[in-house]
Amino acid sequence: MTVHAPAPLPTALDSLPAAPAMLSGREAEIGHVLSALRPHVESQHDPDSSGDTPEAASTSPDVLPPVLVTSIAGLAGVGKTALALAAGHAATGAGWFNGSLFVDLHGYDESPVQPGQALEAFLRALGVGSDSIPAGVEERAAMYRSALAALAGEGQRLLIVADNASSADQVRLLLPGNHAHRFLITTRHTLPTLNARLVELGVLEPRAAAALLRQTLQMANPDDPRAIEAGTGIDELASLCGYLPLALHISAALLILEPHQTVAELATELAAARSRLGFLDDGERAVRASFDLSCRRLPPDHASLFSLMALNPGPDMGLDAVAVLADRPEPAVRAILRNLVQAHLIDCMNRRWSMHDLVREYATELGHSTLNAAADSATGGAGRDTATAYAIQHRRLLEYYSTSTIAASAHLSVQPDLPVPDNFADRDEALAWLDGERANLTGSVAAAAATGQQDIAIRLPVVLYDYLVWRGYFDDLIAVTTTACDIAHQAGALAAEAGAWNNLGIALNGAARYAEALAAYERAIELFASLDDHNERGKALNGKGSALHDSGKPAEALLIHQEVLAIQRAVGDLREQAAVLNNLSLDHQELENYAEACATAEEAASLFQRLGDPTNEANALCTAAFALQASGRPEAAQAACQRAVEASRAVGSPLVEAAILMTCTQLDDLTPQQQIAYFLQAEAACKQANARDLHAHALGGIGMALTTSGDRDQAVTYFVRAERMFEDLGLTEEAGQIGDLLAALQT
Template sequence: MDALPAKAVGFTGRDDELRALLDAFDPSAPERPAAVLVAAVSGLGGIGKTALAVEAAHEACGRGWFPGGVLFVDLHGYDDDPVTADQALEALLRALGTAPEHIPATADERAALYRSTLAERARERGAVLILADNASSPEQVRPLLPGDTRHRLLVTSRNKLPQLGARLLPLNELTPQEAYALLDRALWIADPSDSRVADGAEAAAELASRCGHLPLALQIAAALLVLDRDKPIAELAAELTEFRDRLTHLDDGERSVRAAFDLSYRRLPPEQARLLRLLSLAPGPDVGTEVVTVLTEADAPPTRALDALTRTHLVERGNGRGRWRLHDLVRAFGVGVVAGDAALVEEGKAARGRVLEFYYRWAKAADDRLRWLPGMPEPERFVDRAQALGWLDGERAGLVAAVQWAGEERYADTAVRLAECLAEYLEWRRSFDDWITVGRAAREAAHRAGNRLGEGIAWNNLGGALRQAGRAGEAIDAHTRARDLHRAAGDRHREGIAWGNLGLALEEAGRAGEAVDALTRARDLIQAAGDHHGEGIAWNNLGLALRQAGRAGEAVDAHTRARDLHRAAGDHHGEGTAWTNLGNALWQAGRAGEAVEAYGKALETYREFEDWYRAGRTLHNLALAHEVAHRPSDARACWLQAAEAFTRADAPTEAAQARDSADRTNKGPDPTPPPTPITP
């Protein structure tokens, strides 16, 4: 008796999972709890559950573990007419040799006969493996449990089945390496001379990514390539680029990813189906329970529905507890379902609007906390900087994605305001790529809407991101546009801020004279507006340009003014920045002892704020000062501390440079060590 299907052609990967199943089957393994009587392989439709189960069954039989034979039954759990447990028992009894007329009519009698027949088979021939494929519920499977502990039952399902007391083996998508191997092997089997995967490894990796590393999608992609021998892999990958149309292409006429997902979707209760659709519209790679609650407009988190969808593998646990994600192709499926129904489209747009308003409210509160100074109103929700940064860190990907909804008119205004709230945070975390993305989306949306104020702010923030990313020329253009927009609107205060950022970009570009002029203009405009804190920033920036222009004495005065203004405003971090730059100016003025003292003051502040990047920059300057003073051991200690600070700031290049400097310390100081400036 051997009813196993043939092995899947081109089966690859799954080494760990295969070992886990074989370990559960091994009759020579030490005595274990009865749970090993059942192994339940679960996973998303198309994840390769049946292929793995069949591979494991063939391997186990090849090792002689099941001399009594193998029984296979497809329960069609997700079809319109699934196989019932009674029908499955009848089929299994027939396979065991029971004559039809001897099969009882009732379920309990059939189950009893099934167990006694298996027990007799165990005595006469040995253990039997029963493979129940494609189950959708414990009720389909529970009557199939063998009574004799020598037998094994292996179940595959799109649902986790913890109720069975089974050894659970959830399957995830393939690794990138396994996906690459699957594509390569599939093309080689069809034609051993087909080297398109090996010749285009980068394109193959991109294709695998577009397939979400899902075995079914990869097999379909491979079939499409086999059918069109002249089709470059890069061309097929490009066809899968458009997210909404991806599932349309993943169909080879016989197999379809959309059809596989539709089987699961149609079985969902209305609440779960709605939640899946809305999750497909959520921003970012994963979302927290709080955002899910906003999406669904529920009074309380839809925990039960989320847990149910997780058991079906349509929803997965995200990056951290209380976070949720969809496989890329499930997300594409959900987006497609929504797009096909006008009422669902409107429901989805309303849900996105709620999420955007939610994000704006709390990003504004977090931004207020990051900018908070004594005397200001207390922001909502966040009691300190750490709490605000923690929330922003957790939601960053979603926040950045939500800003990009600005392309739709109904979201543009809120998205532009949200982008403004993220500038301080993204600069603090040195997430310059995200900052540029957010700035561009806001700028374009504000321009289309005729929102000149929002456009000017967006240009200014975009310029700051470009400058920090080392693109000074583009930053100059951006700040010039911001300056002109604010000037045209008669907003002298914001014009002054734009002048200040333009001056920093000019300084970065080596245009010190123009930078001094721009920053002087900024200082005067901000001073006239009565913004004493902003004036402190303007003095600090002016000092940087004066020092670059060789006017060290004036730079010392400017940074001293900045330090005092920041201190008066209660801006301890800004005061630390002024101390650093004052140290640089003192250094240039030949006052090295005072410079070291200033760096020490700055370092205390940065450590207090856990501003590790600026701490690293300050330690860099201190190390240079010790080298010039012929204190190599102190210099080396500072270099190593700088490397540690840069590492904590996720600045690996600067960390490596600091370690290299520590290694060369004993070789003598840099003849002209330039201290590094720090901008507010």
């Protein structure tokens, strides 16, 4: 009798789903994944175009060595699975692997695949019969590793892909024990405990996102003209999708379903949609549903903080602001933030936390749904309590921004003897905070206005005034002060409204919008007159005169300023008298009344000295210097400038000193050596003040003075430094001007 051994069970070692037809803008990420999957032994086929063997690549100092486990993590809808499949097919097609195993773990679904279930599927694919698969999960894992080891002993390598994992525990038992194989994971959570190569996947670059839209349209219909004719509309649509691949694919599908709709029309609809999340749904895929799966697993306190962060008025938050919003200690908040970052629901960069545009919209909806659910089920006022709690948390955040701005702005005072809060160590730290929070601070004004918090909407623009003028952010000042004007008017706060209109006039004048500035000043003058506040009316008139002067009407400005001087002398406000005297000097200079210009400037400087205000004394002395120069008295002009420098040094502020020194360099009758001396002193003061923009201008000024004196080599040295500093600051126009001067010297 002949005994026949049973035939081996069939295996399924080619189970990777199809690779995506297109993968726009992911070349670098594909390279990162392939470098991790690459075997240690030499391969005859390499999907890279470099021609290097895998072994050579693995030992190159520029290429990281291969690893057993690679984890691709990122936001829902960012294209993790597509990247894994593209890399997997490239690697198997290159002959790096003899086969593949694939499982979708559905880690974020209501019923995720358990490790035992995944192991059973893998064992079946490896040819193990059902009756031979152990019941216990640990025994299944041991058999699985043994089977993989046997394959490795036969010289066979497998690529194992676990898609959609939600935790390290879900995949840990699936890891092969033999390093001949490779294990590739996709997940919405960063998994740092698996000793894996971590590939973090972000949204697409704008150009790649637009290309993806075009390619998808052309794949569906090569003759579709919209891919070519869309122009900038396709860039706008990509931006509205937040450059998120899922949203881009859905938008492309919506266009495919409506062949006669233009890209621009779809972009307009999406921009106007009450909810972009609701709009981005093609019947099979939806961005909101994808985000739902990510948030479903959040603990209640994590979900609460996630939705609260959408209340932030700007694009990102510091830890202190998040702690204030949550009303929890910073260590506890940091732990939650770390978990939200791990889940790719928020991002962290430079110790600041932010959300993708669509995620922020989702978090906002989550907060609203919480409020609505509480309201629907409210008994005994529970729903109102929940809504009140959200309102309190929102106000707490806006109050934090307002009070911190007050503390920071106190450091901008030019009077060194004034007490300042100890929230910030010094001016540099205060300015750094204001610069970092600028979008949040200006956004807080609009947020306060929109939520009926009139006191903050009126107060915060006043608090922001010094900082925005200091930095020259007049457009921001115009925006927040316009809001303050409207809200103060609605509240019937006439004094606040008058002050806001006056500040708006200053901002508009700073932005060279003179006609609008004059209208704003007129409204302020009218309101102050109705309040019978002659002093403040005089200040607004002074501003109106300055706007007339700056718009090229010095004769009209002179009449206004003379009227203001009479008002302030009657009121007895010496500081305002000094300010208007300085403005009168400028008017007289324009009208070539040089004797009057010199006298009024000297009187202004004397008054400021009497008031103990060396900063404005220095400014008035500079005004006097230019009046003296115009009257043909260059020695007296230079003497006035020297007095201005001495006054500025009495302030104890290197920034004020630098500004005065830079002003002094503009005198016409200075020799190049005198100019260079002023510029070098200004450069030293700029270094001390950390005023990099002014420092760059000082370097450029030294270069120009050296060029005039004939020292071209030294001029090139300073121009190079100035150009580099302007480029570092992002001041491309100024960098270009210096570059032109350099080019002229080097030809």
